[in-house]
Amino acid sequence: MDPTEIGKRSKAEERRMLWLRIKQSKECYLMMAPFMLIFLVFTIVPVVMSLPMGFTDFDMVQIPRFVGLSNYTTLFLNDTIFVQSIRVTLVFAIFTGPLSYVLCFLLAWLINELHPRLKTIFTLIFYAPSMANVYIAWQLIFSGDTYGYLNSLLMNLGLITSPIQWLTDGRYLLGAVIVVQLWISLGAGFLALRAGFQNIDRSMYEAGAIEGIKNRWQELIYITIPSMGPQLMFAAVMQIVGSFTAGTVAQTLVGFPSTDYKAHTIMTHAYDYGWVRYEMGYASAICMILFVVMLLCNKLISKVLGKFMD
Amino acid sequence: MARTIETAKGSNKAVGSRLAGNIVIFLFLLILGLFMLFPIYLTLIMSVKPVHELFIFPPKLYVIDPTLDNFRDMFETLSEMWVPFSRYVFNSVFVTVCVTVAQCVFASMAAFVLAKCKVPGGTVLNKVIVTSLLYQSNVIYIMQYIVMARLHMINTYWALILPSVASPMCLFLMRQSMSTVPDAMIEAAKVDGASMFTICWKIVMPNQKPALMTMIIFAFQAAWNIQGGTLVYNEALKTLPTVITQAGSAGLARLGVASAGAVFMLVPPIVIFMIAQKNVIETMAHSGIKD
Numbered sequence: 001m002d003p004t005e006i007g008k009r010s011k012a013e014e015r016r017m018l019w020l021r022i023k024q025s026k027e028c029y030l031m032m033a034p035f036m037l038i039f040l041v042f043t044i045v046p047v048v049m050s051l052p053m054g055f056t057d058f059d060m061v062q063i064p065r066f067v068g069l070s071n072y073t074t075l076f077l078n079d080t081i082f083v084q085s086i087r088v089t090l091v092f093a094i095f096t097g098p099l100s101y102v103l104c105f106l107l108a109w110l111i112n113e114l115h116p117r118l119k120t121i122f123t124l125i126f127y128a129p130s131m132a133n134v135y136i137a138w139q140l141i142f143s144g145d146t147y148g149y150l151n152s153l154l155m156n157l158g159l160i161t162s163p164i165q166w167l168t169d170g171r172y173l174l175g176a177v178i179v180v181q182l183w184i185s186l187g188a189g190f191l192a193l194r195a196g197f198q199n200i201d202r203s204m205y206e207a208g209a210i211e212g213i214k215n216r217w218q219e220l221i222y223i224t225i226p227s228m229g230p231q232l233m234f235a236a237v238m239q240i241v242g243s244f245t246a247g248t249v250a251q252t253l254v255g256f257p258s259t260d261y262k263a264h265t266i267m268t269h270a271y272d273y274g275w276v277r278y279e280m281g282y283a284s285a286i287c288m289i290l291f292v293v294m295l296l297c298n299k300l301i302s303k304v305l306g307k308f309m310d
Numbered sequence: 311m312a313r314t315i316e317t318a319k320g321s322n323k324a325v326g327s328r329l330a331g332n333i334v335i336f337l338f339l340l341i342l343g344l345f346m347l348f349p350i351y352l353t354l355i356m357s358v359k360p361v362h363e364l365f366i367f368p369p370k371l372y373v374i375d376p377t378l379d380n381f382r383d384m385f386e387t388l389s390e391m392w393v394p395f396s397r398y399v400f401n402s403v404f405v406t407v408c409v410t411v412a413q414c415v416f417a418s419m420a421a422f423v424l425a426k427c428k429v430p431g432g433t434v435l436n437k438v439i440v441t442s443l444l445y446q447s448n449v450i451y452i453m454q455y456i457v458m459a460r461l462h463m464i465n466t467y468w469a470l471i472l473p474s475v476a477s478p479m480c481l482f483l484m485r486q487s488m489s490t491v492p493d494a495m496i497e498a499a500k501v502d503g504a505s506m507f508t509i510c511w512k513i514v515m516p517n518q519k520p521a522l523m524t525m526i527i528f529a530f531q532a533a534w535n536i537q538g539g540t541l542v543y544n545e546a547l548k549t550l551p552t553v554i555t556q557a558g559s560a561g562l563a564r565l566g567v568a569s570a571g572a573v574f575m576l577v578p579p580i581v582i583f584m585i586a587q588k589n590v591i592e593t594m595a596h597s598g599i600k601d
Binding site: 018022027031032035039042044047050053107110111113118122123124126128129131132133134136138140141147148149152183188191192196199215228229230232234238241245267270271275280283284287294295302 | 327328331332335336338339342343346347348349350352353356365369415416417419420422423424427429430435438441442443444445449450452453454455456457459461472473475476478479481505506507510528531535540551565568569572575576579580583584587588590591592593594595597598599
């Protein structure tokens with residue numbers, strides 16, 4: 001026997017050890033089973049399934065028919081509305097994603113500087129919109145006639161002379177949708193950052209003061225941000241999800257389809273083909289593209305944040 | 311000696327500028343907060359506005375003659391639908407309770423295993439959960455529909471309940487919170503002969519009240535707003551959000567009713583959030599994603 005082999009386990013032995021460990025943790029697997037089963041059926045299968053589904057023609061009634069890459073070629077070469085929806089999604093995501101992230105961070109930080117009772121009140125105020133489905137109020141604010149609150153305000157100030165059709169004019173409607181999306185975007189990410197600030201050890205600031213840190217800005221940059229990496233990452237994931245998959249806001253606010261497809265995001269496009277036309281294969285291809293874009297975005301952000309933290 | 315006085319003075323000045331800064335922050339947040347609250351406030355006053363006040367120009371920010379007619383109208387419209395109003399309330403409450411309870415029980419057990427038992431495959435599962443944080447919500451809605459159609463769940467309570475039960479976010483938050491439990495505590499219980507199931511529920515969970523409250527809040531919010539528009543078409547299975555949207559979606563004249571519906575839907579989540587806020591913040595402190 002080769003002396004270097006002594007003390008090492010053979011492959012077969014290792015496999016047997018693994019099998020033993022799996023058998024020993026039977027109870028653990030059983031405890032995970034209910035969650036993992038439902039998770040598998042309703043999250044993993046749908047995500048994984050959209051890959052093969054994207055290569056088929058499927059209308060929910062007949063058996064899916066394999067059509068190769070044709071869904072994808074149609075999407076990029078012939079579907080001008082899809083190409084426009086990519087542009088709309090990117091504009092939308094660029095405005096709402098980073099902006100709402102910064103907003104979450106800024107508000108969480110500022111709230112944390114206040115008295116505990118005020119903290120509670122302000123957290124509720126800023127989180128409340130994400131719980132509220134009050135699109136009616138926004139329809140009133142952006143209403144196109146003189147009864148609209150925004151029009152009425154601007155006319156009183158003399159900034160405009162005739163009412164603007166905020167929700168039907170192609171020049172303004174995406175802006176209006178972005179504003180509303182920003183309004184509801186202070187959700188779980190905001191709470192995570194709020195908690196992150198709350199939990200920083202106070203003694204670190206005292207130590208910092210001795211080291212020569214003078215004001216809030218320096219505290220923020222040298223102490224707070226470096227110790228909040230994980231929360232920043234969680235909030236980033238939440239904001240990506242929010243800004244890429246927002247569809248309901250636009251649909252309720254500016255109708256479906258919106259004027260000249262100006263607020264038509266990839267999500268809306270998938271909705272159109274999935275629910276309105278029942279072309280599930282095509283809709284799957286659209287979703288697949290969205291999945292990939294989100295995953296890439298996630299990887300990019302974790303790289304950037306990773307560099308930032310260490 | 312002189313130096314001490316000087317530093318004391320310096321820190322006094324710092325305290326003073328901090329106070330001034332706090333006042334500026336407070337005013338800034340107050341103004342921004344008023345902006346945030348404005349649409350909710352608008353919904354509130356619209357819900358108590360009588361019809362003849364809807365068309366006053368310029369639009370008013372207050373109500374001259376508040377009334378509860380809109381709420382009465384809402385309940386009346388809803389009870390004139392195919393099934394009694396109480397049925398919708400029952401559906402919503404039933405779905406919400408099922409989702410919340412099932413999620414808390416299942417996710418807690420799974421989180422316990424992922425956080426504290428080093429089982430083969432656990433690392434992979436952890437990675438899958440973190441990645442799937444990206445893929446919750448409406449992106450997978452269409453695919454979920456196909457799966458449920460295959461399983462013959464469309465138009466049953468299952469279609470409303472099951473998709474919301476296994477939320478990766480709730481599992482993730484619970485796991486992060488549980489990973490702060492010292493291993494020694496679990497080892498000690500193991501030595502005493504306790505099974506993993508007992509350890510999870512008798513030893514770990516009693517200390518996880520904040521995380522549990524957080525999970526309840528997120529589950530409640532998600533479940534309470536389940537629309538289920540395409541998942542169930544039987545009137546007797548529809549939930550409150552669906553029918554309230556229906557009741558309020560008949561033009562400007564129904565504006566008051568629609569607002570009343572929105573207020574009605576908004577109150578429970580806000581009340582629950584107010585009760586549990588402290589716990590939520592405590593849990594979210596562990597929410598971070600580490601590589």
